[in-house]
Amino acid sequence: MPVTLKQLAELSGLSIRTVSRALRHDANVASAKREQVLALARKHHYVPNIAARNLKQSERPFIGIIGSGIREEPYIRKLYDLEYQLSEAGYYTLLRIHRNGGDLRSIFQSWVGLVNFVVVLSPLGEEQLRQAGTLSEEFQVRLICIDQQQPAPGFNLVIDRDTGIAQALRHLASRGRSRLLHCGLIANRRQGIDRALRELPQLCCEYLPSGYEFADGAVLGEAIAARDCDAVFFDTDRMALGFLSVAGELGLRVPEALSVIGFDDEPAGAMAMPHLSTVAHPVAAISRTVLEIVRNVAEQPEMRVFTTEFIGRKSS
Amino acid sequence: MPVTLKQLAELSGLSIRTVSRALRHDANVASAKREQVLALARKHHYVPNIAARNLKQSERPFIGIIGSGIREEPYIRKLYDLEYQLSEAGYYTLLRIHRNGGDLRSIFQSWVGLVNFVVVLSPLGEEQLRQAGTLSEEFQVRLICIDQQQPAPGFNLVIDRDTGIAQALRHLASRGRSRLLHCGLIANRRQGIDRALRELPQLCCEYLPSGYEFADGAVLGEAIAARDCDAVFFDTDRMALGFLSVAGELGLRVPEALSVIGFDDEPAGAMAMPHLSTVAHPVAAISRTVLEIVRNVAEQPEMRVFTTEFIGRKSS
DNA sequence: GTGAAAGCGCTAACAT
DNA sequence: ATGTTAGCGCTTTCAC
Numbered sequence: 001m002p003v004t005l006k007q008l009a010e011l012s013g014l015s016i017r018t019v020s021r022a023l024r025h026d027a028n029v030a031s032a033k034r035e036q037v038l039a040l041a042r043k044h045h046y047v048p049n050i051a052a053r054n055l056k057q058s059e060r061p062f063i064g065i066i067g068s069g070i071r072e073e074p075y076i077r078k079l080y081d082l083e084y085q086l087s088e089a090g091y092y093t094l095l096r097i098h099r100n101g102g103d104l105r106s107i108f109q110s111w112v113g114l115v116n117f118v119v120v121l122s123p124l125g126e127e128q129l130r131q132a133g134t135l136s137e138e139f140q141v142r143l144i145c146i147d148q149q150q151p152a153p154g155f156n157l158v159i160d161r162d163t164g165i166a167q168a169l170r171h172l173a174s175r176g177r178s179r180l181l182h183c184g185l186i187a188n189r190r191q192g193i194d195r196a197l198r199e200l201p202q203l204c205c206e207y208l209p210s211g212y213e214f215a216d217g218a219v220l221g222e223a224i225a226a227r228d229c230d231a232v233f234f235d236t237d238r239m240a241l242g243f244l245s246v247a248g249e250l251g252l253r254v255p256e257a258l259s260v261i262g263f264d265d266e267p268a269g270a271m272a273m274p275h276l277s278t279v280a281h282p283v284a285a286i287s288r289t290v291l292e293i294v295r296n297v298a299e300q301p302e303m304r305v306f307t308t309e310f311i312g313r314k315s316s
Numbered sequence: 317m318p319v320t321l322k323q324l325a326e327l328s329g330l331s332i333r334t335v336s337r338a339l340r341h342d343a344n345v346a347s348a349k350r351e352q353v354l355a356l357a358r359k360h361h362y363v364p365n366i367a368a369r370n371l372k373q374s375e376r377p378f379i380g381i382i383g384s385g386i387r388e389e390p391y392i393r394k395l396y397d398l399e400y401q402l403s404e405a406g407y408y409t410l411l412r413i414h415r416n417g418g419d420l421r422s423i424f425q426s427w428v429g430l431v432n433f434v435v436v437l438s439p440l441g442e443e444q445l446r447q448a449g450t451l452s453e454e455f456q457v458r459l460i461c462i463d464q465q466q467p468a469p470g471f472n473l474v475i476d477r478d479t480g481i482a483q484a485l486r487h488l489a490s491r492g493r494s495r496l497l498h499c500g501l502i503a504n505r506r507q508g509i510d511r512a513l514r515e516l517p518q519l520c521c522e523y524l525p526s527g528y529e530f531a532d533g534a535v536l537g538e539a540i541a542a543r544d545c546d547a548v549f550f551d552t553d554r555m556a557l558g559f560l561s562v563a564g565e566l567g568l569r570v571p572e573a574l575s576v577i578g579f580d581d582e583p584a585g586a587m588a589m590p591h592l593s594t595v596a597h598p599v600a601a602i603s604r605t606v607l608e609i610v611r612n613v614a615e616q617p618e619m620r621v622f623t624t625e626f627i628g629r630k631s632s
Numbered sequence: 633g634t635g636a637a638a639g640c641g642c643t644a645a646c647a648t
Numbered sequence: 649a650t651g652t653t654a655g656c657g658c659t660t661t662c663a664c
Contacts, residue, residue: 001456002428004657015635020659028633045454049429052657054367055640069400071392080385084413092426095411097400110408112318113365113641138361140317213584214530215561245531268529320641331651336643344649368641371656429657 003044012040023048050092054114062092063294064115064141066107066132068122069099073238074264074281078146079121085287091294098122108135117294119144126150142301144290155293156303157286161263164279164308165192166199168233168261171277171312173200177231177259180205183220183243184212184235189263193233210239217242225250230258231316237262237269237278244272244315259316274314282306319360328356339364366408370430378408379610380431380457382423382448384438385415389554390580390597394462395437401603407610414438424451433610435460442466458617460606471609472619473602477579480595480624481508482515484549484577487593487628489516493547493575496521499536499559500528500551505579509549526555533558541566546574547632553578553585553594560588560631575632590630598622 005023009016014033021029022037023046040046050061063086067079086093094115096107111118118141120132126149133153136143143154151158172180180203182193190207197205208223210216217239224232224243234240240262247254254260254274262269262278269276285306321339325332330349337345338353339362356362366377379402383395395411402409410431412423427434434457436448442465449469452459459470467474488496496519498509506523513521524539526532533555540548540559550556556578563570570576570590578585578594585592601622 005659006657016658017635017637017660018633021634024659030633033633045425047425047428049371049657050426051367051370051430052640053659055365055371055642055657056659057640069396071389071396073387076387076392080387080413083411084385084415087412087426090426092410092430094408095399096403097396099400109361109363110366110403110406112363114367114408215557218534218561241531245534321643322641332642333644333652334650337650340643346649349650365641368656369643371641371658372643373656 002049003041003046004049005046008037008040008044008046011044012037058116060114060116061090062094062111062115064107064111064118065093065095066098066104066118066120066122067095069097070123073266074283075121077283078281078286081283082119082121082287082290085291086294089291089295104128104131105135108132108139108141111141112139115141117142117144119146119290120148120152121146124148142293144293146286146290151303154301157289158303158305159282159286160305160307161188161279162192162195162308164263164310165189165233166196167310168277168279168316169193169196169200169203171310171316172231172259172261173203175231175259175316178202178204179229179231181208181224181227181229181232182206182235183208183210183217183224183232183239185209186212186235189233189235212236212239214238214242214245217244218246221246221250221252224258225252232258232260234260234262237264237266237276240276240278240315241266241268241272244274244276255315261310261316265311270313272315277313277316278311279308280311281308318365319357319362320365321362324353324356324360324362327360328353374432376430376432377406378410378427378431380423380427380434381409381411382414382420382434382436382438383411385413386438389582390599391437393599394597394602397599398435398437398603398606401607402610405607405611420444420447421451424448424455424457427457428455431457433458433460435462435606436464436468437462440464458609460609462602462606467619470617473605474619474621475598475602476621476623477504477595478508478511478624480579480626481505481549482512483626484593484595484632485509485512485516485519487626487632488547488575488577489519491547491575491632494518494520495545495547497524497540497543497545497548498522498551499524499526499533499540499548499555501525502528502551505549505551528552528555530554530558530561533560534562537562537566537568540574541568548574548576550576550578553580553582553592556592556594556631557582557584557588560590560592571631577626577632581627586629588631593629593632594627596625596627598624 009019022034145152146157147159212235265278265280325335338350461468462473463475528551581594581596
C-alpha cells in the first residue's frame, strides 16, 4: 500500500496540514520542517492519491478524449501527440474509441465528476456533433472539438488546408512551373487548389480523380507521363510515394522535369528518393492549444484556425 | 453539478444507505422504495462519482495502458481493440505513450492509488521490461505484458507466429506447391517458416531479404518473376500488396501460377485483387484475455500463448 | 507558522 | 428492511 499523508504526518510528528503544505511548496512552513517532510516523502516514495484529490478539487486532472477507429497516419499522429503532451503536463487522459453510430451519451455519462474537458478527435457527423454539444451542457463539461465540419459549443480548433496548399502552389510558380496536375479526390484539397490558383494566373491546372493510397499513386504513373505537365500535387503523401516509386522507370525525372508535392507529412516522405515535398498538419500546435485551454479554464469558448504548412524538400 | 447520493436521499426522504442499496440492486430493499429511488435517479441523471468510489474500494476501475509511438496497423489494431473492449466493459483506460528511453517510473508513480493493472503494449527492451517488473512490485500493481520478448512478473500474453505460418505452408503444400520463396527479413517469420518446413518435405524454400513496406514488395516484382517458384510468402501484407500491384504487368498469374500469402491481416488485403491470403494476429483473443484477467483478480500470474491464424482468400 | 476539524461522494460494518 | 456512522486520502477554512 502506498504511503498516505496521514502516515507521513505520524512519522514526522507534524500535523497533516503542515505536511501537506510542505509537499505543495507552500510558504508558511519552517524550512527545517519542510526539508524533513520532503526527505521523508522521498524515502517512502510518497505519491498523492489523485482520486482523493479529485474528490475535493474543482480543477480535475482527467481529460476525456473521444477518438475513432481511424488508423490513418495523420490522425494517429494527432492522437499520440495530444496524448503525449497532456500526460507530460501531468494530466490523465481517458481515451474512448467511438465507433460510428456508437453511443455518445454513455461516454459522457461515464465521465461525470471525473472530467472537466472532453476533446473530440473523432470526426463526428452533423447530428452527432450537435448531440455532443447538448451532452456537454447536460453534464457540465467543456468541449474541445478538433477539425470538425461544423462548430460546436465550446472550443473549436479547425484546420485550414488552404494555407499549406497555397504555399505549395506559390512555390511551384516561383520555380517556373506552369502546368499543374492535381491527383486525388479529397474535397478540401481541390478547394484549396482552386482558391490558390485565383492568385496565380501563371499556373493552370488539370484534374485527375483517384484514390489516395500508395497503389493508387503507382497506378497513376502512366497517365501522368502521358500528360503535358511540369508539376503534380497529390492529395496524400502515400499516393505521391506510390508515384515516385514508378516515376524512374517511366523516365520521369523528379524534380528536374517534374515537381512532385504530397500532403500529410508522413515520416516515409522524408526518406523517399527524392525526399518528398509536402504539406504538414499543425499537429504540435493543436496539442499545445489543447493544453493551454485545459490549463486556463477562464477562457471563453472560441474558434481557432490552424494553418497547414508547406515543407519544401527535394521532390519539387 | 451532478446529483449526489446524498441529494437523492434527501429528495426521496430515505436514508443514503437505502438509496445506495437500491441503486446497486441489492436485495433487502422494499421494491416500492427501490422503484422510487430508481425513478428519481433517472430523472436527475444520477451517475455515481467513480473518484469517490475508487477511494473506498480495493477493486479499481482504472487500467493503465503503456503504449508506444508505433503507428503500424497490427499494433494500432491491438491498442484500439483493447481500449474499446475495456471501456465497453466499464473500465477506464489511462493511456500513456511511452517513447523509447522514456521514464517508466514516472508513469507508474502517476498511477499510484488509481490503477491495479498495467497493460504493457509497448515493445520494451530487456532492461526496461525488467524495470517494469520491479516497478510493478514497488507500486503494487499487476503487470499484463503483451507480446514481449522476455517474460516479466505478472501475466504474459505471448503471440505465437509459428502456428499461422505453419497453417499457411500446409495450405500451400495441399495446393501442390513445392517451390516457396520467402520475402522479408523479420526474424520470427523466418523462424516460423523453418520450423514448418521440417514437417513438409515436399516444400523447398528460397529466401529473399527485403524491407517490409508496400514499395519494397513492388520493387521485388522482377526478382520474383526471375525465380522459379510457385508460391511466395511475404513478411507483411503491405509488401504482398505492393507485389500484387505489379504482378499483373509482369505477367505473373496469381493464384493460378503463383500463390501469394502475406502476414498481418490488414483491411486492405481483403479488398485487393485477388483478395490476399494472410496470417492474422489474435487481436480479439488478447483483448478478451486482458478483460478476464482484470475481472478476476484471484488468478495467478502466468503465461498464455496465443496462436496466429491463416486466413485463406483468393491469392493462394 | 502550525494544527484541529470539516467535508468531497461513496461504501460497508454495525446497529436497530 | 432500513438507518447511523465511520472512514477512504486529500484540501481547506478557521482558529491559535
